[in-house]
Amino acid sequence: MEKEKKLSKNETIKQESHFLRGTIAEALQEDSTHFSEENIQVLKFHGMYQQDDRDLRRQLTKEGKERAYSMMIRARIPGGILSAEQYLQFDKLSEQYGNETMRITTRQTFQLHGILKKNIKATLKSINDVLITTLGGCGDQVRNIVTCAAPHEGxxxxxxxxxxxxxxxxxxxxxxxxxxxxxxxxxxxxxxxxxxxxxxxxxxxxxxxxxxxxxxxxxxxxxxxxxxxxxxxxxxxxxxxxxxxxxxxxxxxxxxxxxxxxxxxxxxxxxxxxxxxxxxxxxxxxxxxxxxxxxxxxxxxxxxxxxxxxxxxxxxxxxxGYELDPPRDIDWTSSHDHLGRLEGEAGKVHLGLFIENGRIHDTETMKLKSVLREIMVAYQPTVRLTTQQNLILCNLTEQQASEVEQLLRDAGVKLADEYRPILLESMACPSMPTCGLGIAESERALPTIIREFEAALVKLGLQDDGIIIRMTGCANGCARPYIAEIGFVGRVLGKYDVFLGANVAGTRMNQLFKEMVPAQELVSTLYPILEAYRDERRAGESFGDYCVRVGLDQLQERLVTVS
Structure with missing residues (x-):
C-alpha cells in the first residue's frame, strides 16, 4: 500500500483559507499590529508580506517590546506600464502611509514598504481606485507577467x-x-x-x-x-x-x-x-x-x-487534444536595458532613466522622487518600469525631453549616459532591513561595492566594459544573480558566495567560484581575474565568456598563485 503523502503546512493553510479569505477580515478588526502565521501566508496572495524593521529587532527585544511590524505591498502591473496618474498615486501612498520610498522590482512593478496594518485597506483601495490591483503580486499563483520594456510601437x-x-x-x-x-x-x-x-x-x-x-x-x-x-x-x-x-x-x-x-x-x-x-x-x-x-x-x-x-x-x-509543434531556434543579440534617449515614432522621445537598485527616494544630494513627481504633473508621460529596476518616461516631444533632462540634472539626478556601464548593469535585491529572508546586506551594500569595482576597472583600463554584477542577500536570487557575469549571494552576515561565468545574453548560468568572501574583500578577490581578463581576452570577448573559456579551475589556481 502506497504511503500517504504528507502535505506541507502551507498546503493545509491554503486549503482551509476558503479561497484566500482566511480570517483576514476578522484580524483587521483586532487592535494589533500584526497578523497570525496563517493569515500571513494567505495575505501573500493579496499582494503583501508582513515584515519588521530588523535594524530595531535587538533593541526592541532588549526593551521587552514587540517587533516594529509593517507590510510590504506589491502591485500587479502587467508589462510594467502605468499612466502618470497611476504613478502619482503610488508616490502619494508612499508618503501618506509608507516609508516615503518606492521600489521598482525585477518584475516591473512597485513595492511600497512600511505600511502599517491599520493602513492596509486604505492603501489597497487607493491603488484600486486607479485601476491597479495587488492580487497576484505574491503567493502561489501566477505573479506579475513581465516583458521587454522598450516603448516599441506598431x-x-x-x-x-x-x-x-x-x-x-x-x-x-x-x-x-x-x-x-x-x-x-x-x-x-x-x-x-x-x-x-x-x-x-x-x-x-x-x-x-x-x-x-x-x-x-x-x-x-x-x-x-x-x-x-x-x-x-x-x-x-x-x-x-x-x-x-x-x-x-x-x-x-x-x-x-x-x-x-x-x-x-x-x-x-x-x-x-x-x-x-x-x-x-x-x-x-x-x-x-x-x-x-x-x-x-x-x-x-x-x-x-x-x-x-x-x-x-x-x-x-x-x-x-493535439500535438505541439517543436520550438523555433532563436538568436539573441542584446540583453541590455533600454536606457538613455530613445527615439520613437512621429517625433516622440522616450527617456530611459537608471534607478540605482530600483529605489525611488530623495537624498541630500539627489531629489529623484521629488523631481519625478514634478515631471509627472507637468508632462504626463506614460511610464514603463523595466525588469532591471529602471524606468522609462515615454511619449515626450523633443523640447519636453530636453526640459525633463534639465530638471533631472537640476535635481542632482544623473542621466544614463553619465554613468559608466558597470553601474548601469548592476542590480541588488532589498534584503536588510525589511526582507525576512535576508541573511546579508544587498541594496545597502552594493552601491559602495559597485563603485569600488568601478574604480578597479578604471585602474585596469576596463571602464567601458559593461560587466554585469548582481547581488542578493540570500540564495533565493531575486535580483537574478545566477545569470550575471559576476553574482554575489549572501551566505552569512557580511560574507558572500561569488559566482562567475554567465553570458551577456542571459542564456547561460554562472558557476560557484569562491565561497564566504567578506564584503570588503570582493574587489580584491576578483582583481587578479579582471586583470587576467584584460590581458588575455579575445576580440569582443565578454568577461563571462572569458571565464568559461579559461575555466574556473584555472582561475582558482591564479588566485592561489596571487595569494
Missing part, C-alpha cells in the same frame, strides 16, 4: 501586448475574497457545482509561478529565468507565433545542494490563437504534479528536471 507590438493581457486575464485568481475584504465588495453566491477558482482550485499552485514575454533577439527581461518564457516571432506587422520555454527559476536553498537555479528549456512553438490555452495547460500540469510536500522543491523547474521535456509535451498533448 501592429506587431500591439498584438503581443493584447496576447500578454489575455494570458494575464486567463491566469489571474478569480476568488472574490480580495474585493470582499479590501474593497467592501458583495459576497458571491455560487451556483451548485461552480468554483471560485476554475484554474487553481482550492489549493492554488504548489509555489509561485512566473511568466515572461520577450521579442526575438532582445532578452532584456531575462525571460529564461521564468517558469514559462514566451518569445514573440515577427512576420511583417503580424505575430508569426510564440516559442515557449519552460522550467526556469532562480531560487535555491544554500544549505541544500539538491536545490539549484535553472534556465527554462525549449518546449514548443504555438500560434497566437493557442497561446493562452497552452499556458493554462502548462500551469495545470504544475498544479497537478508539482511537489506539495516540500516547498524547497515545489517550483515547476524541479518537475521539468525530474520528468523531462518530452513527458511534459506528452502530458500537454493529452490535455490539449
Amino acid at each position: 501592429p506587431f507590438y500591439d498584438s503581443v501586448r493584447k496576447d500578454l493581457l489575455a494570458v494575464v486575464d486567463a491566469t489571474s485568481a478569480k476568488t472574490n475574497a480580495y474585493h470582499e475584504i479590501w474593497l467592501d465588495g458583495e459576497k458571491v453566491n455560487l451556483a451548485e457545482g461552480e468554483t471560485e477558482e476554475p484554474l487553481y482550485g482550492e489549493t492554488y499552485l504548489p509555489r509561485k509561478f512566473k511568466i515572461a514575454f520577450g521579442y526575438e533577439g532582445d532578452n532584456c527581461a531575462d525571460i529564461f529565468s521564468n517558469d514559462i518564457a514566451i518569445t514573440a516571432h515577427r512576420a511583417g506587422d503580424e505575430v508569426a507565433g510564440y516559442t515557449l520555454a519552460i522550467g526556469g527559476g532562480m531560487g535555491r536553498t544554500a544549505s541544500d545542494k539538491n536545490t539549484r537555479p535553472f534556465l527554462a528549456k525549449p518546449f514548443c512553438f504555438v500560434e497566437p490563437s493557442k497561446l493562452t490555452e497552452v499556458c493554462k495547460t502548462v500551469i495545470g500540469i504544475q498544479r497537478d504534479f508539482g511537489n506539495r510536500e516540500n516547498r524547497k522543491f515545489a517550483r515547476m523547474k524541479y518537475l521539468v528536471a525530474d520528468r523531462g521535456i518530452e513527458w511534459f509535451r506528452e502530458e500537454a498533448a493529452k490535455r490539449l
Whole structure:
C-alpha cells in the first residue's frame, strides 16, 4: 500500500483559507499590529508580506517590546506600464502611509514598504481606485507577467501586448475574497457545482509561478529565468507565433545542494490563437504534479528536471487534444536595458532613466522622487518600469525631453549616459532591513561595492566594459544573480558566495567560484581575474565568456598563485 503523502503546512493553510479569505477580515478588526502565521501566508496572495524593521529587532527585544511590524505591498502591473496618474498615486501612498520610498522590482512593478496594518485597506483601495490591483503580486499563483520594456510601437507590438493581457486575464485568481475584504465588495453566491477558482482550485499552485514575454533577439527581461518564457516571432506587422520555454527559476536553498537555479528549456512553438490555452495547460500540469510536500522543491523547474521535456509535451498533448509543434531556434543579440534617449515614432522621445537598485527616494544630494513627481504633473508621460529596476518616461516631444533632462540634472539626478556601464548593469535585491529572508546586506551594500569595482576597472583600463554584477542577500536570487557575469549571494552576515561565468545574453548560468568572501574583500578577490581578463581576452570577448573559456579551475589556481 502506497504511503500517504504528507502535505506541507502551507498546503493545509491554503486549503482551509476558503479561497484566500482566511480570517483576514476578522484580524483587521483586532487592535494589533500584526497578523497570525496563517493569515500571513494567505495575505501573500493579496499582494503583501508582513515584515519588521530588523535594524530595531535587538533593541526592541532588549526593551521587552514587540517587533516594529509593517507590510510590504506589491502591485500587479502587467508589462510594467502605468499612466502618470497611476504613478502619482503610488508616490502619494508612499508618503501618506509608507516609508516615503518606492521600489521598482525585477518584475516591473512597485513595492511600497512600511505600511502599517491599520493602513492596509486604505492603501489597497487607493491603488484600486486607479485601476491597479495587488492580487497576484505574491503567493502561489501566477505573479506579475513581465516583458521587454522598450516603448516599441506598431501592429506587431500591439498584438503581443493584447496576447500578454489575455494570458494575464486567463491566469489571474478569480476568488472574490480580495474585493470582499479590501474593497467592501458583495459576497458571491455560487451556483451548485461552480468554483471560485476554475484554474487553481482550492489549493492554488504548489509555489509561485512566473511568466515572461520577450521579442526575438532582445532578452532584456531575462525571460529564461521564468517558469514559462514566451518569445514573440515577427512576420511583417503580424505575430508569426510564440516559442515557449519552460522550467526556469532562480531560487535555491544554500544549505541544500539538491536545490539549484535553472534556465527554462525549449518546449514548443504555438500560434497566437493557442497561446493562452497552452499556458493554462502548462500551469495545470504544475498544479497537478508539482511537489506539495516540500516547498524547497515545489517550483515547476524541479518537475521539468525530474520528468523531462518530452513527458511534459506528452502530458500537454493529452490535455490539449493535439500535438505541439517543436520550438523555433532563436538568436539573441542584446540583453541590455533600454536606457538613455530613445527615439520613437512621429517625433516622440522616450527617456530611459537608471534607478540605482530600483529605489525611488530623495537624498541630500539627489531629489529623484521629488523631481519625478514634478515631471509627472507637468508632462504626463506614460511610464514603463523595466525588469532591471529602471524606468522609462515615454511619449515626450523633443523640447519636453530636453526640459525633463534639465530638471533631472537640476535635481542632482544623473542621466544614463553619465554613468559608466558597470553601474548601469548592476542590480541588488532589498534584503536588510525589511526582507525576512535576508541573511546579508544587498541594496545597502552594493552601491559602495559597485563603485569600488568601478574604480578597479578604471585602474585596469576596463571602464567601458559593461560587466554585469548582481547581488542578493540570500540564495533565493531575486535580483537574478545566477545569470550575471559576476553574482554575489549572501551566505552569512557580511560574507558572500561569488559566482562567475554567465553570458551577456542571459542564456547561460554562472558557476560557484569562491565561497564566504567578506564584503570588503570582493574587489580584491576578483582583481587578479579582471586583470587576467584584460590581458588575455579575445576580440569582443565578454568577461563571462572569458571565464568559461579559461575555466574556473584555472582561475582558482591564479588566485592561489596571487595569494
